[in-house]
Amino acid sequence: MGRLTVTNVSRTFKKEDGAPIGALDDVTLEIKDKEFVCFIGPSGCGKTTLLRIIAGLDTPTSGEILLDGTKISVPDAKRGMVFQEYSLFPWRTVIDNIAFGLLMQGTKKKKAIKIAEKYLEFVGLEQFKNSFPYELSGGMRQRVAIARALATEPQVLLMDEPFGALDAQTRNTLQHELLEIWGKKNVTILFVTHSMDEAVFLADRIVVMSARPGKIKEIIDVDLPRPRDRTAPESNALRNHVLKLLAEERER
Amino acid sequence: MNIKNKEALRNRGLEAISLLTVIAMWQLIADLLVKNKLFLPSFVDVVLSFLNVIKNGALYTDISVSLLHFLIGMILAFIIGLPIGIIMGWFKGANHIFDPIIEILRPIPPLAWIPFAIIWFGLTHQSAGFVVFIGAVFPIIINTYTGFKSVSVVYVEAAKVLGCMRNKNLIRYVALPSALPSIAAGVRIAMGVGWMCLVAAEMFGVSNNGLGYKIWWHYHLHQMDFVLVYMLLLGFLGLVIDRVFRHYVDDRLLKWREGVVM
Numbered sequence A: 001m002g003r004l005t006v007t008n009v010s011r012t013f014k015k016e017d018g019a020p021i022g023a024l025d026d027v028t029l030e031i032k033d034k035e036f037v038c039f040i041g042p043s044g045c046g047k048t049t050l051l052r053i054i055a056g057l058d059t060p061t062s063g064e065i066l067l068d069g070t071k072i073s074v075p076d077a078k079r080g081m082v083f084q085e086y087s088l089f090p091w092r093t094v095i096d097n098i099a100f101g102l103l104m105q106g107t108k109k110k111k112a113i114k115i116a117e118k119y120l121e122f123v124g125l126e127q128f129k130n131s132f133p134y135e136l137s138g139g140m141r142q143r144v145a146i147a148r149a150l151a152t153e154p155q156v157l158l159m160d161e162p163f164g165a166l167d168a169q170t171r172n173t174l175q176h177e178l179l180e181i182w183g184k185k186n187v188t189i190l191f192v193t194h195s196m197d198e199a200v201f202l203a204d205r206i207v208v209m210s211a212r213p214g215k216i217k218e219i220i221d222v223d224l225p226r227p228r229d230r231t232a233p234e235s236n237a238l239r240n241h242v243l244k245l246l247a248e249e250r251e252r
Numbered sequence B: 001m002n003i004k005n006k007e008a009l010r011n012r013g014l015e016a017i018s019l020l021t022v023i024a025m026w027q028l029i030a031d032l033l034v035k036n037k038l039f040l041p042s043f044v045d046v047v048l049s050f051l052n053v054i055k056n057g058a059l060y061t062d063i064s065v066s067l068l069h070f071l072i073g074m075i076l077a078f079i080i081g082l083p084i085g086i087i088m089g090w091f092k093g094a095n096h097i098f099d100p101i102i103e104i105l106r107p108i109p110p111l112a113w114i115p116f117a118i119i120w121f122g123l124t125h126q127s128a129g130f131v132v133f134i135g136a137v138f139p140i141i142i143n144t145y146t147g148f149k150s151v152s153v154v155y156v157e158a159a160k161v162l163g164c165m166r167n168k169n170l171i172r173y174v175a176l177p178s179a180l181p182s183i184a185a186g187v188r189i190a191m192g193v194g195w196m197c198l199v200a201a202e203m204f205g206v207s208n209n210g211l212g213y214k215i216w217w218h219y220h221l222h223q224m225d226f227v228l229v230y231m232l233l234l235g236f237l238g239l240v241i242d243r244v245f246r247h248y249v250d251d252r253l254l255k256w257r258e259g260v261v262m
């Protein structure tokens, strides 16, 4: 199960001079098991902060987050994360990167490698098994990062602009692959993006956030049948709607 | 391929010519200008003395004794310096415990420890090793510390999200490999300093054998050709040790850094 309940979560940081800056303000949200939710909003509105809190890497100033009724306080392998930056361990080969989480859970090396191989196949990079991350392109690196996050079979997968640094072509391919994996793996996905196209293509629901301090501005249900057609008029209408909401934020 | 080979061959040729020229000039200056074996032994003198030390077997004893001193000091510096550097770099506040002590001890030139080395350990191998240790331990501590301080937060957080939570595991699987280039650089610096300390310690008679000791001994006998043999040997051995270490580290431990500008 991967049902997330976010209740009244706020997070304020202290600047160097001690002045507080609000990153998140009273965010309340319920995410169903196996749901695909996209977060979109202006830069600096607290999307990464929210994901980090859900991962357990940061603690909210107030409010709480429950995963299937249990309060989240520290990171664990139930919530996998794909970071905004490249985060593969450069000193480990591709296969050893993917096996890392399993090894940390105490899985025997042989078995861990076997499982890792399965996930490597999942993202179609078998022939790079023993390569180091520096030998991979940006898109391949993110594929490996996804495989690494999935290998421990988390209930929730947190993805922070995972395709942000990629070209449009690679991005499209990876979006397709991600949906395929999501279909097979039954995992709840929280996906931060800057691209409305991406959000409309991927999400069951789109959470639009407002500029600092980050609040939920609107939650949009995307009731389009899958596989989706990016050029369908319904898609266009949704994109325009999101665009309008974001434009309002920019003007503020 | 062919062009590259040719170029390599030409470069080797230039290097050989340059070396031969210097040797020839050295020989000529010694023979025709200085004409005094005490002031400047000629190349031939040095080669003959070298053959001499090989023949009477002194060379092997001296090299092995010096390497023993060096190893005692380096191993000690590594097993003491590495944990201190790790603790200082990883645990918040720990550097406030170690910093004052290190900042007081570090500026003392290692050779100033020689009297105490002799008082504490006598004229033994340990004594020479101790001086090497003093010279080598600080570069290792400091580079380990800096390496740990610059471990990227992303890697640590990625590991945490993958279930690697305990300090022991985070250090072992994330911080240590990430800091390895810095630690390796520290060990290289430490080996350079340690090599210098070794010679000085042996010269001061901390031990009764070794390359440094022999320099001093032959100096007292005014056999400057032997002095020069041992000088060149020290330089050559230092170079070999550095090369072997670098080769091993780059090939085995830092393979993943290929493509990174060093």
Ligand SMILES: Nc1ncnc2c1ncn2[C@@H]1O[C@H](COP(=O)(O)OP(=O)(O)OP(=O)(O)O)[C@@H](O)[C@H]1O
Pocket: A013, A014, A015, A021, A022, A023, A042, A043, A044, A045, A046, A047, A048, A049, A050, A084, A212
């Ligand atoms: N560790 C921190 N210390 C102080 N302020 C922080 C810290 N982390 C984030 N912030 C602040 O919190 C706010 C939200 O940051 P966050 O990284 O969550 O934004 P974001 O929505 O992910 O932006 P982007 O789309 O550019 O990635 C920003 O104003 C940022 O300056």
Ligand SMILES: [Mg+2]
Pocket: A047, A048, A049, A084, A160
């Ligand atoms: Mg962000």
